Amino acid sequence: MKEKILITPRSYGKGMPELFERLENAGYEVVRNTTGGILNKDQVKAMLADCAGVIIGVDPLDADVLTAAPKLRAVAKYGVGIDNIDMDYCKAHGIKVSCTVGANGEAVADYAMALMLAVARKVPEIDRKCRKLNWGKITTRDVCHATLGVFGLGAIGRNVAVRAQGFGMKVIAYDPYWPEAFAQEHNIERVDAETIFRTADFISLHLPLMPETEGFVGEKELAMMKSDAVLINTARGGLVNEKALLKALQEKQIYGAGLDAFAQEPPEDDAWFELDNVVLGSHCAASTTGATQNMGRMATENLLRDLA
Structure with a gap:
């Protein structure tokens, strides 16, 4: 059975289907946020429950959410701000965390x-x-x-x-x-x-x-x-x-x-x-074609590296 990866940012992969192909070709099943908005805690819990990795935007990833994801091994932030991620929990449980420094x-x-x-x-x-x-x-x-x-x-x-x-x-x-x-x-x-x-x-x-x-x-x-x-x-x-x-x-x-x-x-x-x-503004400062492509590529590579 393939390990799963959750992707929450709505702009991830826009115009770049090769990013999804990269994850799938690496042997993972991709789970996507199709709600059209930022996920709340309950939604992240449900979607992340059996995932090995996640590419996360500004959706909540606190200790409560992370506890509900026992298979999680790697978190790739789609951006640079990691305040929505419980870093202490990740460190204590060996979950690797990366971010896309400089991409946006x-x-x-x-x-x-x-x-x-x-x-x-x-x-x-x-x-x-x-x-x-x-x-x-x-x-x-x-x-x-x-x-x-x-x-x-x-x-x-x-x-x-x-x-x-x-x-x-x-x-x-x-x-x-x-x-x-x-x-x-x-x-x-x-x-x-x-x-x-x-x-x-x-x-x-x-x-x-x-x-x-x-x-x-x-x-x-x-x-x-x-x-x-x-x-x-x-x-x-x-x-x-x-x-x-x-x-x-x-x-x-x-x-x-x-x-x-x-x-x-x-x-x-x-x-x-x-x-x-x-x-x-709607937290859209990084929402340009170039920045989203940069973040998408970097987050994908970071996640695959850390899962490997």
Whole structure:
């Protein structure tokens, strides 16, 4: 009997049937997520129960789910964020975990810049009014020559920093693992977190979600920010205290926000959908043809390697 592999990301293999063939030719039976959405815990439990491997997106893979999959030997993350995977459980039970480092760095950086521009120049609001034949002019804020504060100079944060400099932006950054050579080459100034919150015109989050970064941007940090500052989050929703941010946006405490990640997607509070100073994304920053192909290839190879 063939061992089974579960694939949960909806974009996996789009336009690349050879990825499925690669798994099947390696002797595995492929089980696919056909729900059209992110799986909940019960769905993952049921589908993963007798699988030897899984290519996982943002679906939950906590200890409760993993306990229900006694045959599981390898987990391949389709992306880089592993906060939905119980790493302690995997380590304790000899389950190998991999991720597709660098596969989507360019795509997510592009989207972070797109959000900066969309929020700063109020592109969605202007578009909506134009469709109603309202050709009135809306005054917006500049991006060029502004100061960008980047939290996290990994692959994505670095790409954002380089792109921002193409707009003539000054880049300041915080990362506990400072890449000195890269920073010097690209004239990125190293500062502490408080300096970014107090002085940056735009703030872009590229940190992993861990206990020490959960709620990284909260009421205190939002209060530090300039009244015309813009917050961008293409990383993880849990980095931001969403209640505090919602209140700050409602009260026009900051200029706006561009958010591609929420703690729960879509967000429960309908008040998000009534704001005109936020641009919402469906956790789609990495959803480009190139990035999905890169992630698909890397996740497939990682999983087959670890199962072997």
